Amino acid sequence: MAKANSSDFHVLMFSWFAIGHMTPFLHLANKLAEKGHRITFVLPRKAVSQLEHLNLYPDFISFHPVTVPSVTGLPPGAETASDIPIFLSHFLSIAMDRTRDQVENVISSVKPNLVLYDTAHWIPEIAKPLGIKTVCYNVVCAAAIAIVLVPARNATRERPITAAELAVPPPGYPSSSVVLRSHEGQSLLFVTNPFGEGLTFYERITKAMKNCDAISMRTCHEIEAKLCDYIGSQYEKPVLLTGPVLPEESKSVLDERWGRWLAGFEPGSVVYCAFGSQFIFEKPQFQELLLGFELTGLPFFVALKPPLEAATIEEALPEGFEExxxxxxxxxxxxxxxxxxxxxxxxxxxxxxxGFGSMWESLMSDCQIVLFPQLGDQILNTRLMADELKVAVEVKREENGWLSKENLREAIKSVMDKDSEVGKLAKENHKKWRDTINPEFTNDYIDKFIQRMHELVE
Incomplete structure (x- = not known):
């Protein structure tokens, strides 16, 4: 592996302008830098300050900021997905595409051995004439790609694909448990939405994977082998897996305010809830969620953005709840x-x-896991965790998709009650996977990824 440790090997990274994409790219950059590789990380100017603290090898990883142009429909100053509601992603995608000249200048200047990208489907058009290999690196689960973003789905058609059609797996899809239920195809209809000038999301991502030299995914064979093989056969490309690419253990300490509050409760008794940096509930559903935590009788710590109809958390709380x-x-x-x-x-x-990041964090924790997914890939992550690995439970929805306080309470109690068979099984299965995904396991995946990366450019 001496060759893989050489600082002569230079990788350029350019991901979708979302912290949830840039962060796993940077985690992979840290793993590559640890082995002596040089990385040029191209990202929006504003994101540099947000990610700098995660750069563990600044001597090997160089941030190269690009200026995100203004686009009609995009709020002034918006540079990442965290700056906008999800329905404005189309305009952010246009802005990202308009950084192409800047990205091309960087690639031409640094002449990397390899470029890793995800949604910027035009990267191979820049790299190929320069003799540079490209890898489309996906930071979502393989199931999300396999069930929607494959040629067998053939979403390019005269009429838009329907929700009912999306709920049916494409030909050859290899899983009977990591699937959508009949009413859930609606959650994947975003793939037919515009995502850049003259492109739908489906067209953008499938083009990105068709034009690269290899596809890579942040997953492992032990969990998604059949799905990864299916994707490789669909695109007729080698598939390089990085494993979960978990961040290094943090050397920082928990904010004293929360550490002191949590320390006031018995071990393993507190329920923690979070729904990521982008998702925002409507006020009635936000209140129903909180009432569900109240019903459990357990201590709880909920970290959520204020709902759509409220400026602050305090004004959105149910009447009398705080007391x-x-x-x-x-x-x-x-x-x-x-x-x-x-x-x-x-x-x-x-x-x-x-979300895929939270999925890995939950899998590596000692906590019991309760899931209430919102979007298509989250639903498939949930089925992977609850139905395939059986390490979690999914909150049952009402017929209209609503989360009821009673169903949330039941899901939490099913894993937290000491005598619950469901809880015992989830805990036992969870421990097996947590013990499997140890540092040696993850390092082995990185070493194999590096080896295949080098073979690709030889």
């Missing part, structure tokens, strides 16, 4: 150190939307 849960419940509208909260001995359950 009733005083001393055992906290609802916070700001950022929290999620990995450190999950690692706190008092926290025993994690309720989340099952």
């Amino acid at each position: 009733r849960v005083k001393g055992r419940g906290v609802v916070w509208g700001g950022w929290v150190q999620q990995p450190l909260v999950l690692a706190h001995p008092s926290v025993g359950c994690f309720v989340s939307h099952c």
Whole structure:
């Protein structure tokens, strides 16, 4: 592996302008830099300050900021997906495409051996004439790609694909458990939405994967082998897996305010809830969620953005709620150190939307896992966790898709009650996977990825 440790090998990274994409790219950059590789990370100017603290090897990883141009429909100053509601992503995609000249100048200047990208489907058009290989690196689960973003789905048609059609797996799809239910195809209809000038989301992503030299995914064979093989056969490309690419253990400590509050409860008794940096509830559903935590009788720490109809968390709380849960419940509208909260001995359950990053964080924690997904890939992550690996439970929805306080309470109690068979099984399965995904396991994946990366450019 001496060759893989050479600082002569230079990788350029350019991901979708979302913190949830740039962060796993940077985690991979850290793993490559640890082995002696040089990385040029191209990203929006504003994102540099947001990610700098995660750059563990500044001597090997160079941030190269690009200026995000103004686009009609995009709020002034918006540079990442965190700056906008999700329905404006189309305009951010246009802005990203208009950085092409800047990205081309960087690639031409640094002449990397390899470029890793995801949604910028035009990267191969720049790299190929320069003799540079490209890898389309996907930071979502393989299931999300396999069920929607494959040629067999053939979403390019005269009429838009329907929700019912999206709920049916494409020909050859290899899983019977990581699937959508009949009413859930609606959650994937975003693939037919515009995502850049003259492109739908489906067209953009499938083009990105068709034009690259290899496809890579942030997953492992042990969890998604059949799905990865299916994607490789669909695109007739080699598939390089990086494993989960978990961040290094944080050397920081949990904010004293939360550490002190959590320390007031018994080990494994607190329920922690978060739904990512982008998702925002409507006020009635936000209140129903909080009432569900109240019903459990357990201590809870909820970290959510204020709902759509409220400027602050305080004005959105159910009537009398704050007084009733005083001393055992906290609802916070700001950022929290999620990995450190999950690692706190008092926290025993994690309720989340099952975004791919949160999925891995939950899998590596000691907490019981309760899932209430919102979008298509989160639904498939949830099925992977609850139905395939059986390490979590999914909150049952009402017929209209609504989360009821009673169903949330039942899901939490099913894993938190000591005598629950469901909870015992989830805990047992969870421990097996947590023990499997150890540092040796993850390092082995990185070493194999590096080897295949080098073979690709030889």
